[in-house]
Amino acid sequence: MLEVRGLNAGYGPAKILFDLALKAAPGEVVVLLGRNGAGKSTTLKSIMGLLRLHAGEVTFEGRRIDRLPTYRIARLGLGYVPEDRRIFTDLTVMENLEVGRQAPRADAPHWSPERLFTLFPNLGRMQDRLGGRMSGGEQQMLTIARTLIGNPKAVLLDEPSEGLAPVIVEQMAQTILEMKKSGLCVLLCEQNLHFAHLVGDRAYVIEKGHLRYSGSMAELERDDAVREQFLSV
């Protein structure tokens, strides 16, 4: 469903990614693992068109999207949840959802506000709260809800477990499994290996912008050498 080939990208003269390739299918949670600064967030931003590629191509449902403006990519059904949440702090919960709202898609799960409030009961109780007055965990829920209400077919999730209390991390894992169950394709960036194990089907490991490993989550679990070399701090 989502495929990246020969991706090279960076900021200005600084090159961050080198010939990256990856794939993700519907109903699959693919985890992109790597240390801080390895280029995980840059990969997601490049896919989303927030960063001009130096080279390479990105296809979504067989269609090239690497030259499209960001909003067109989003409207094709690719959702993006940034790592720093980027809630509209001046807008209420409902207004934040309104920004993300898109028309229902025949070939993607439909998320109404009611369905989202069942998934995130906290949000349902604070519909008129300003984004800036929410806790970190609540903001993280809102940022995911805001993306889901656009009825995406695939979602890019950038370190959703970062900075959250353990019990919320647990809840986050449930949410991702829920998304998977509904048939979404999820590409997830993580540093937290434990969290990745909870939700991931397959894993890619990148280091300093190069792809170092790809395989199933179970295989990675058995491969101490890879974990030691590319992931341990």
Added chain:
Amino acid sequence: MTYSSILIQFLNGLASASSLFLVAAGLSLIFGVTRIVNFAHGSLYMLGMYVAVGLAGQIGFWWSVPLAALAVAGFGALVEALLLRRIYGAPELLQALATFALVLVVKDYTLWQWGPEDILGPRAPGLDGAVTIAGNRFPEYDLFLIAFGPLVLAALWLLLKRTRWGTLVRAATQDREMASALGVNQRWLFTSVFTLGACLAGLGGALQIPREPATLLIDLSVVVDAFVVVVIGGLGSIPGAFVAAFLIAEIKAFCIGLGYSTLTLVIEFIVMAVVLVIRPWGLFGRKPVLPRGPGAIERPLTPPSRTVIAALVAVTAALALLPLAYGGYTLVLMVDILIFALFAVSLHFIMGPGGLHSFGHAAYFGLGAYGAGLLAVRAGAPMEVSLAFAPLLAGLGALVFGWFCVRLSGVYLTMLTLAFAQIIWSIVFQWDDFTGGSNGIVGLWPAPWLASKTAYYYLTLVSCVAAIALLWRVLYSPFGYALRAARDSPTRADAIGMDVRQLQWAGFAVAGLFAGIAGALYAFSKGSISPETMAVSRSVDGLVIVLLGGIQTLTGPVWGAALFTWLQDTMARNIDYWRAVIGAVILLLVLAFPQGITGFVAERLEQRRT
């Protein structure tokens, strides 16, 4: 002042506040979403006035107002779609420059279409009488305006809070990138916001015609007023714009009412400076979110290669030989070019490597010029002494104002530099006894040994080349590197023990001092000076030169100064509508070379190498 005259002044202030609010609200909306500082906003207001005056004769005042607003809205939509849309990715100063070029084009179009004379508008039928309030006559139309402002505020509030469009606008004002990642089409949003902003400006202008004549001078004065209002209120805040418009209009009304009408030229800038010092993001503004990630990386300022140095030496040598072949007008023009080259290099010093975007650099040029003029004429000092000490006055001015400016950042800093320049300008403009007021100072002649054109040319050449070389040398001293470090990452510079504010303050003062040298040389080259020497347009000229040359290049400002001064001189002598031509040239250059001319050449050279 009696109670009833206080009431009348208060109502006068309210009526002015309404029209000011309309312009400022549009400017604020546009800046909030597109991040473009739209200098042409006053021109849209002026167009609204002229179109309404033109239409009122045929279809009556009340029909002309909405039609003028719609016409200006349509023009705004065209400008956005054809021009601004192409430069949203360009550095923000270049965007501001493009809108300034638009000011020039619109001004000359208006001149061509409606002529140079002020045009009196009609009275508003049905509201052309006056009512008696507390014993004073007060125009009915002004009462209508007083009610109209709050109505527009309410309508905008509903639009922003109760519609999907408004929610998207507010979201994009806060984080455009995130909004687009959620599928919001920025193009459409930008066009609609710009169109609405233009419509409000046109409406403000059209509604003003029963109160004051349509004049070609209104564009810059309105946009400067609107900027002040928007900055005081807090960028992007509509209620802020309303409160600030009220505040400024009332203060101005009471200045007039109390008999201090000369104060009106400067009072708003004093209020703005005070507000910015106390609340650096305006009354209703909030600290802007710092750009995420590494942001835009400035191209490093590499030391000039041997070839470049050799070329510069060769150019200097050629300039030294110039009087052998040319005399008269060429030398006069060359003196101008050298002076503006130094002025531009000093502005570039603080803008490029210093990272402080000054819109009021002319103040220091003017302080140098007036320092020289006052020393020579009022104190009777010899020319050599005046020339030597005048720049110190500019340096001192920059030291005082710089202290305030380096406490702010971004657009707020820019507006504060503009405010200070306007304060100096209005002091000079109004202090007839000392500065000669609008007539300025005449009879500034160089000492006899420098009286010939050739001798003065050599004086200018030696001073400017030496000053420019010194400024460039400073850029590669530890101080110069520290300035760039403070620009690129203030927090990191701070963390390794640099006093960022102190550094920027020193840089600001140095830039002011060198602009003062240029100003002092200018005063004696012209023989007379007037407040024009330090007007906003001079600051803008400096910006145009630096941006044309390329802000992150070393020698760019010099080539920019040569090109711009020559172009302006040739155009002004040969073409009636030279402003429009210069505006069009700037627009073309901005569209073709968003990185400046030197930046463009450097990029091409680099591409060829790699």
